[in-house]
Amino acid sequence: MRELKLLYLYPDMLELYGDYGNIQVLKYRLEKRNINLIIDRYSIGDKKPDFTSYDIVFAGGGADNEQSILSKDLIKFKDDIKEAIKNGVFFLLICGAYQLFGKYYKGVEGNIIPGLGIFDYYTEAIKDRSKRCIGNIVLEVNLNGDKYEVIGFENHGGQTYNVKNCFGKVLVGNGNKFEDKEEGYFINNVIATYLHGPLLSKNPKLTDYIIEYCLKRKYEEEIKLEPLDDTFEEKCREELFKVLEIKKEIR
Ligand code: GLN
Numbered sequence: 001m002r003e004l005k006l007l008y009l010y011p012d013m014l015e016l017y018g019d020y021g022n023i024q025v026l027k028y029r030l031e032k033r034n035i036n037l038i039i040d041r042y043s044i045g046d047k048k049p050d051f052t053s054y055d056i057v058f059a060g061g062g063a064d065n066e067q068s069i070l071s072k073d074l075i076k077f078k079d080d081i082k083e084a085i086k087n088g089v090f091f092l093l094i095c096g097a098y099q100l101f102g103k104y105y106k107g108v109e110g111n112i113i114p115g116l117g118i119f120d121y122y123t124e125a126i127k128d129r130s131k132r133c134i135g136n137i138v139l140e141v142n143l144n145g146d147k148y149e150v151i152g153f154e155n156h157g158g159q160t161y162n163v164k165n166c167f168g169k170v171l172v173g174n175g176n177k178f179e180d181k182e183e184g185y186f187i188n189n190v191i192a193t194y195l196h197g198p199l200l201s202k203n204p205k206l207t208d209y210i211i212e213y214c215l216k217r218k219y220e221e222e223i224k225l226e227p228l229d230d231t232f233e234e235k236c237r238e239e240l241f242k243v244l245e246i247k248k249e250i251r
Contacts, residue, residue, distance in 0.1 A: 003036035004214050007049055009059040010070055011041050019060030019094050021198030029207050033226050044073045051084035055214040061095030068113045078116050088217050091190045098192035099123045099158055123158040132157045137173025139183050143209045151202040151240050152195025167193045172244050204233045
């Protein structure tokens with residue numbers, strides 16, 4: 001039986017708004033195709049993970065306080081993580097984790113939480129604590145040349161600057177900053193995004209993009225994923241599009 005291995009970073013500290021649901025959805029869509037997902041967890045104090053031995057690394061969102069606690073621990077793995085990204089391991093990073101892979105996060109009080117600095121972007125919290133980018137968000141994302149509307153939920157005070165390759169164009173919502181046109185960061189094997197939701201349950205095609213990528217890389221062959229019955233998922237998406245007043249014409 002084929003299998004993929006996933007490393008879940010800081011499950012006890014980075015898990016906001018159902019981020020773990022992303023792993024459940026990956027597992028569900030893999031098992032439907034008779035592929036097993038092994039899930040290992042890493043928390044502060046555990047044995048150092050061998051990042052390159054995984055197919056997927058996942059980290060979720062977390063508040064400033066958690067980010068400042070775990071930043072020191074994460075930075076110890078900077079070289080290993082860089083190597084894993086270079087080797088093509090897939091990284092899915094949500095919100096707080098997205099911020100921590102950039103240069104730094106500057107909190108409301110001006111305190112700097114150092115990031116891994118693997119990517120050039122940086123994040124600064126908005127001075128007014130009461131102002132946050134909160135709400136449903138829809139992006140237009142390019143997945144291997146196909147346009148796909150990615151739906152999620154954002155809740156962040158941090159404003160992310162200097163993003164070279166965004167994850168998607170904002171159709172509804174804010175994005176990397178208040179009223180931005182762009183959201184997240186995306187290279188072939190890294191998706192870093194503010195979208196909670198959980199992201200993957202609302203976007204089955206995005207889940208399959210990740211699965212396909214990981215299987216191709218691991219088994220070094222052309223993979224054509226067996227289609228699943230997504231009637232229910234598609235109905236949910238249509239409902240959300242209706243609520244958000246996204247008309248078919250602009251999709
Ligand atoms: N501390 C970050 C912010 O508010 C991250 C929050 C989150 O992960 N949802 O910008």
